[in-house]
Amino acid sequence: MNTPRQTPTRFARGWHCLGLARRFADGRPHEIEAFGTKLAVFRGRDDGRLHVLDAYCRHMGGNLAHGTVKGDTLACPFHDWRWGGDGKCAAIPYAQRVPPRARTRAWTTLEENGQLFVWYDPEGNPPGPGVTIPRMDWIEEGPSGGSEASEWSDWTWDSVLVEGAHCRELVDNIVDMAHFFYVHHSVPTRFTNVFEGHVASMYVESTPRRDSGMELIGADLSLRSDAAYYGPSYMIDRIWQPLGDGTEAETVLVNCHYPVTADSFVLMYGVRVRRLPGTTAREAEDMAARTARGMRVAFDQDIEIWRHKTRVDSPLLSDGDGPVYQLRRWYEQFYVDAADIRPEMTARFEFEVDTRRAGEAWEREMAANLARTGTP
Secondary structure, three states: OOOOOOOOOOOOOEEEEEEEHHHHOOOOOEEEEEOOEEEEEEEOOOOOOEEEEEOEOOOOOOEHHHOEEEOOEEEOOOOOOEEEOOOEEEEOOOOOOOOOOOEOOEOOEEEEOOEEEEEEOOOOOOOOOOOOOOOOHHHHOOOOOOOOOOOEOOOOOEEEEEEOOOOHHHHHHHHOHHHHHHOOOEEEEEEEEEEEOOEEEEEEEEEEOOOOOOOOOOOOOOEEEEEEEEOOOEEEEEEEEEOOOOOEEEEEEEEEEEEEEOOEEEEEEEEEEEOOOOOOHHHHHHHHHHHHHHHHHHHHHHHHHHHHOOOOOOOOOOOOOOOHHHHHHHHHOOOOOHHHOOHHHHOOEEEEOOOHHHHHHHHHHHHHHHHHHOOO
């Protein structure tokens, strides 16, 4: 078996989410620090499209993200050179002509699920066939599958800069069954991974730790989660929680990130919840907000671990751990040249962790903890 190489120093090839599209629709340019550089994001006033350019003007280095949107161009605050969304300089007000080589980098963009994505490839190639972000048509449809108002809340959205850690730490979580008990206070009763092509999936069923004392949304309920990374940095997680009356609370979590430097990344997550029967749209929004706060607790738990741990490229594993090396082999496909992608990086792989032994040990630990505190 080929051993995955050490943590890559270049950035992953693929679609990377920069946030909710509406964030960039205020008529002003926005600065994003990503991929070891700075980007300028703006929506054209005439074409209505979101564009992403390298932030630094090719003329004398002015920061375009501090400039002004003028029609479908972004004007540099230094000398008013106006750059179109295609990367060409469209006008220089004080000059008779635009130099033929006046071009900057225009990033390939995608708007999907109400979010903005950019394509990154260190070789400069466009997205390959089938490598895209799935459209959540089912979340936008109305109760009967038509175009009427959605049964779902709007997106909540939050972000945090994680420094001192490679984004592989985040992706590793989808095979790390045991950390859900020790870090997130849940007890996995089923834990399955499937990797194939550019998709890495995780199927989990769990119950809450009885000795955690945490007051999270749904903390007294079991949970079923179907999550998948589509490429190196964008996960869609569908979560179901039975309510005891024959209904289920259904949540969609988007967990995504983009690299800032080789050892820092911006983690973002958004939540939408389906309205329960008999509830109002406002109640669904309130539920989404409470769920998002619970997600923030979980992500903060991860970040606290990452902040103090060290990178381990060749971890020593036990028979109770998940397929860490297989995941990292899958993940490596995004860090090598397209010609160097090996068949084993994309071949289908399935693995189910036997949770019985862990469950028995954890049940004894919870019982002992409860006995010490006198909790029934």
